[in-house]
Amino acid sequence: MIIEATEEGGLCFGLQEERDWEIFELLVSDAQGRGEGWLAKRLGVMLDDEDWDEFVAPGLTSQFESEVARVRAILRDAFEKSQHQQREAEQVAEPKEKSPAGEESGELSFEDLDDLEEESPVIGEVPITREDSGTWYSVLNQARLALEGKWKLAALEDEEGLDSLEKIEPERVSAYLRNRFYTRIQAMLLEFVLDL
Numbered sequence: 268m269i270i271e272a273t274e275e276g277g278l279c280f281g282l283q284e285e286r287d288w289e290i291f292e293l294l295v296s297d298a299q300g301r302g303e304g305w306l307a308k309r310l311g312v313m314l315d316d317e318d319w320d321e322f323v324a325p326g327l328t329s330q331f332e333s334e335v336a337r338v339r340a341i342l343r344d345a346f347e348k349s350q351h352q353q354r355e356a357e358q359v360a361e362p363k364e365k366s367p368a369g370e371e372s373g374e375l376s377f378e379d380l381d382d383l384e385e386e387s388p389v390i391g392e393v394p395i396t397r398e399d400s401g402t403w404y405s406v407l408n409q410a411r412l413a414l415e416g417k418w419k420l421a422a423l424e425d426e427e428g429l430d431s432l433e434k435i436e437p438e439r440v441s442a443y444l445r446n447r448f449y450t451r452i453q454a455m456l457l458e459f460v461l462d463l
Contacts (some may be wrong), residue, residue, distance in 0.1 A: 269389065272459055277396040278452075281389040288346060291393055293445055295339045297410035300331065309412045331409055334402045342393060349391030400460040407449045407456075414449075418442040 268290075269281035282288060300306060306328050307319060395403050414420060418439050432440050457463070 270455065273394070273396075275397060277394060277400065277460055278455060279395070280393040282349070282391040282393065283389060285390070288391065290445070290448065291342050294406065294410050294449065295335060295342065297413050297445065297449075298331075298335050298338075298406045299413075300328065300335075300409075306331065309409070309416055331405070334405045335409070337399065337402050338406045341399065345391055345393045353390065395456070395460065397460055400456050404453055404456050404461065407453050411446050411449050411453075414442045414446045420446050 268283055268287050271279050271281065273279050280287075280291075300309075306324055307316075420439075420443050423435065423439065423443055
């Protein structure tokens with residue numbers, strides 16, 4: 268995965284492998300609210316607070332759900348665009364030309380090899396525009412809070428240590444790594460994109 272700043276002041280993730288899409292799919296899944304009272308639990312609010320239930324929770328729940336829906340739509344559009352571009356590239360691919368002697372001239376020169384080394388194949392791009400950066404930041408934060416609530420990742424760092432990952436259940440390691448990835452994206456958004 269390649270991460271670049273855009274001329275418009277956002278970020279763009281150049282995905283290089285199919286599994287890169289999975290990371291972003293998991294972001295939406297991690298951030299999604301589940302079950303009754305999910306927001307209060309995630310934010311550590313007392314569940315018997317009437318003011319919370321009546322005045323705060325409905326608005327925040329609606330806001331968070333719309334932010335997750337926006338990020339999901341951005342990811343869906345990016346995936347569909349990449350699929351369309353891949354189909355177009357396959358259709359445009361030219362057959363190898365024949366040389367005058369009848370041999371295929373599909374061999375690469377040394378200059379071609381240098382060009383190939385410089386170019387990394389990007390199979391899709393996930394944009395984070397300046398306009399959507401606050402939404403992305405919120406969704407990343409919701410995903411991190413949900414992962415912490417479910418897997419107690421701070422305790423993993425503090426108590427168990429990360430020196431022996433083979434002793435930790437794979438799902439928890441995966442949650443930890445996703446949490447770190449989300450944290451890095453948030454840091455980049457704070458440093459390069461968000462106007463605070």
